[in-house]
Amino acid sequence: MTEFGYFLSCEEFGPADLVEQARMAEDAGFRSLWISDHYHPWNDAQGHSPFVWSVIGALSQSCGLPVETAVTCPTTRIHPAVIAQAAATSQVMLDGRFRLGLGSGEALNEHVLGDAWPSADVRLAMLEEAVDVIRKLFTGEQITHRGPYYTVENARIYTLPETPPPLDVSAFGPRAAELAARIADGFVTTAPDADMVARFRAGGPPRPAFAATKVCWAESREEAVRTAHRLWPSEHLPGELNQILPTPRHFEQASELVTEETVGAAVACGPDPEEHARHLKEYVDAGFDRIHIGQIGPEQRGFFDFYRKDVLPLLDGTDGGDRP
Template sequence: MTTYGYFLSSEDHGPRALVEQARMAEHAGFEALWISDHYHPWLDVQGHSPFVWTTIGALAEATRLPVETAVTCPTVRIHPAVIAQAVATSAVILEGRFRFGVGSGEALNEHILGTHWPRAAVRQEMLEEAVGVIRRLLTGERVNHRGRHYTVENARLYTVPDEPVPIDVSAYAPAAAEVAAVIGDGFITVGPDAELLRRFREAGGNGKPAACGIKACYDQDRDRATAMVHGRWPNMFLPGELAAVLPEPAHFRQATKLVTEQHVRDSPLPLGDDPEAHVRSLKACADAGYDRVYVNQIGDDMEGFFDLYRTKVLPQLS
């Protein structure tokens, strides 16, 4: 049976608003939470980017829902030994309701220390090594590691969860999906990509959970919803590797000048207040084979969104 969760956007809202949305999501009937981990928003207009690990601590007290980062890059901006401590503490404070979602990252967030931004194949190699280091540290054992990319010396985490933390790996290309199948406990992607999921399964991911994230824009006026998406999240429509290599929100603003409102209208993104459009979008992910589907509302009418899902969308998916 597919689980439906809510995707908390750290780029779009401050920490207090995210915590309140988590409460609203639980009340509406959502079963889990994703939360993004960024240093910058994609675009200045989105306007936020709180430290995800602080927000997770607040979420642990605000709801009883499971929480997962979607996703953290544990390779450049923060050393994997430090991320391991954040993961362990999050799992303990959430009493086992934490999954750790990881990915190879974007220059937007990882370039800030002035380090070289590697090509995709090297980023995947770094991710594989980082996940190995994190898994060892989460056991509470004393770790010494000297690898190609990371060194850890006499490190031990004293506060660790009773059970291993599941580590899910994101992928948006076939080669990355194959890496995810090898090193991950589960798979994360955006949109109902059945072919990418097939590659993950065939590469060794059979029996592992797969999660799909989508966006929606609830508004009583569909044209207003279209304009909201175009104005606030046009970066979703950028092709290829641009999302991984552009270093600043200003560069995304320049690139998204090529995105029109017609791109938004022609997309499968549910726009407006028709519950059937929202149901179709979520069902597309489930029909593609994904076990968990997370939806994020673009726009400020959170009460209207959660009311629609509580009364007319989620009941059709149960």
């Protein structure tokens, strides 16, 4: 059965707003939280980028939902040994309700220390080694590691949870999906791609697949499309641009090619619950175990009321849960 969670956007909102949205999500019947991990927003109109680990600490004290980073890049901006400590502490504070979502990252966030941005093959190799380092540190043993990309010397994490957080790996292409199948406890993506889910699950033990999507509720569809186009045109850029453009300004320039018509055709927008349910059913039919939904723009309270009353009841048959 598919569950539905809420996607907290650190690019659009500050810490206090994210905490309040988490409370509203729990009240509306969502079952879990995803939270983005960014140094920059995608464009200046989004306007925020709080440090995710501080926000997770606040979430652990303000609601009872599971939390996952979607996703953390443990390769360039922050060393995997530090990510391992942050994830272990988060798992302790959340009483075992934390999952560490990992990915190979974007230049937008990871170039800020001046390191060269590696090719896709190198980024995947770095991610694989980073996962190995994190798993070693989750044992609680003192670790020394010298690999192609990372050195760890006499490191030990003392504050450990009873059970380490699961490590889920993000993938948007076949090579990344094959890496996730080899090293991850779960699969993370944003497209309703049944082939990618099957590729991840082929030949391995049963493991969950998670997805996220953005929607925009407003009182009219036209208003919702305008909001989604203003704030998230970068979602509709082709190819590898999302991985290689280095600044919000570059994304703004590239996004000038994205039209409102393109956004309106791709994003569930407006007040029609059937449109939102149809959009989410694509992910259900692709085989995802959990789908996280993010509301674009400031109409957060209206979104939660709309989903609680009108959309989630249409999807009750997919997750078997009673709604508040």
